[in-house]
Amino acid sequence: MHKENDPTFRRTVLDFSIGPCVSDEEKKRVSMFGPAEGILPKGTYVICKADMLKEDCAVWRVDNQNLLQKFPPFRDSKANRLVYRSSSTYSGWCEQISSQYFRVAVKIIKQTRSETTVEPEVPLAELFPASSVEWFKNPGTVFFEEETKVEPIDDDSILTEPRRVSLNTLVNAYLTQVFTKTHVESLIDDKDWTYSRSIAELETNNKQCEGLIKKRIPVEPKHNRWIAKYTRLAISKSSFHCFTKCQICKRKKPRRVIHFFDKTSCNEKLLVENLSSDIHDENEDDEEYPIVSDAISCGRCSMAVDFLHRMHHIKFHMLRICEDKLEEIGTSDIDLTSDKIVEKAKADKVWTLGVIQKYCDLWDQVRYEFRDV
Numbered sequence: 001m002h003k004e005n006d007p008t009f010r011r012t013v014l015d016f017s018i019g020p021c022v023s024d025e026e027k028k029r030v031s032m033f034g035p036a037e038g039i040l041p042k043g044t045y046v047i048c049k050a051d052m053l054k055e056d057c058a059v060w061r062v063d064n065q066n067l068l069q070k071f072p073p074f075r076d077s078k079a080n081r082l083v084y085r086s087s088s089t090y091s092g093w094c095e096q097i098s099s100q101y102f103r104v105a106v107k108i109i110k111q112t113r114s115e116t117t118v119e120p121e122v123p124l125a126e127l128f129p130a131s132s133v134e135w136f137k138n139p140g141t142v143f144f145e146e147e148t149k150v151e152p153i154d155d156d157s158i159l160t161e162p163r164r165v166s167l168n169t170l171v172n173a174y175l176t177q178v179f180t181k182t183h184v185e186s187l188i189d190d191k192d193w194t195y196s197r198s199i200a201e202l203e204t205n206n207k208q209c210e211g212l213i214k215k216r217i218p219v220e221p222k223h224n225r226w227i228a229k230y231t232r233l234a235i236s237k238s239s240f241h242c243f244t245k246c247q248i249c250k251r252k253k254p255r256r257v258i259h260f261f262d263k264t265s266c267n268e269k270l271l272v273e274n275l276s277s278d279i280h281d282e283n284e285d286d287e288e289y290p291i292v293s294d295a296i297s298c299g300r301c302s303m304a305v306d307f308l309h310r311m312h313h314i315k316f317h318m319l320r321i322c323e324d325k326l327e328e329i330g331t332s333d334i335d336l337t338s339d340k341i342v343e344k345a346k347a348d349k350v351w352t353l354g355v356i357q358k359y360c361d362l363w364d365q366v367r368y369e370f371r372d373v
Contacts, residue, residue, distance in 0.1 A: 032121040036101040045071075046101040047124060048291060057124055059084045059104065060091065061116075066238060066257060066294075068093045071118060082123070083109060086116040092292035096234030097261045163205060163363070166198035167356045170315070173198075174322040175345050177270050179338045185269040206311045209366040216370055217304040219248060229289050230260035231316055233309045235302050248301035256302040260293040260309075266316050307366050314359065321355055 036046045044062045051057040060068040068091045071084035084106075104124075110117040173195060176183040187195040213219075219227075238257045246252045266272050297305065310317065322345070329341050336344065345351070 032105040034103050036098045036103040045104050045106045047104055048101055062093060066093055083117055083119045091290055092259050092294040094234050094236045094259050097259060097292060162201050163360055164356050166201035167359055169194055169198040170318060171352055171355055172346055174319045175342050178323050178326050188269060205363045209311060209363055210308060212366060212370040213304050213308060217248060217301055223295060226260045226293050227309045227312055230262055231264055231313050232262035233306060234259045235306060246298040246301050247295050248297045252298035254296040255299055256297050258295045258297055258302050258305055263289060270319050310362060325351060
């Protein structure tokens with residue numbers, strides 16, 4: 001778990017130690033790759049974790065703060081080895097999605113003004129078994145955020161305000177869902193009135209807020225599809241595109257870049273949907289929805305898209321929050337059973353109120369920012 005007391009501290013890849021009791025040979029091998037989190041200098045090579053087991057897994061080079069250049073693989077027939085050659089394909093890049101990548105060390109085989117050919121120091125086919133060692137030496141799966149102060153809320157408000165009652169019901173249901181995988185499905189199949197009412201209340205608030213935003217911000221179908229397809233979003237500041245127009249409203253100067261990423265999704269029963277097993281369909285999907293899709297926008301439009309994205313994926317995001325909470329408890333007390341972990345999470349009223357307040361604040365902020373004047 002990586003946590004620094006200095007609020008101005010920013011991690012670089014050199015801040016991740018390999019760990020004690022590791023032989024020199026293992027240290028050398030593990031140092032050939034590692035987490036891509038933190039600040040990566042231009043020219044660093046990375047691979048996407050989701051593509052690591054694919055035969056056509058590409059290597060990407062950090063071109064600047066917002067771009068990755070793709071190096072697709074090809075077989076060098078003379079040397080009978082897999083190497084990677086630069087292409088004209090680029091993808092979006094930002095620090096927020098760096099956890100989805102591994103940093104890899106490469107050696108440059110050929111470099112000209114127009115083309116670069118590289119080869120990883122450790123073949124990518126051997127990275128997967130080694131990755132478990134890397135995660136063990138640098139357990140970065142759980143990051144603890146600084147606790148935010150939650151305003152005291154009377155129990156009466158939770159028991160009476162419809163929004164809070166509904167969110168409280170959903171948080172408890174999703175905590176149970178994390179381990180059982182079937183709890184939400186059983187609630188839906190049994191037509192549980194409390195759960196159905198909570199979902200209806202959540203969707204009512206979402207619909208009202210989405211209506212306020214779309215009355216003022218003309219989000220085109222392509223961006224609506226991105227909002228629905230990608231479950232994660234990050235916004236970075238950039239003045240690189242200041243001579244163009246916002247791609248959302250088509251009027252203002254863009255000062256932001258919206259990065260859509262992570263195509264993981266789940267159905268209404270909160271079960272992660274399987275990826276397509278049809279390679280042809282998967283390739284078509286990658287053409288329309290690459291690993292990262294970017295939109296340049298003005299500040300107000302980026303805020304609107306962020307609100308729409310958070311509301312569209314609110315149930316999935318709440319499930320992720322519950323997963324993180326249970327993982328935090330489980331890693332701090334490894335002797336607890338799954339039932340005890342869930343019980344301990346439900347008993348943490350401060351955390352529960354924080355989750356409830358987060359989404360109440362979201363709806364309130366949308367109603368304020370896009371209110372009728």
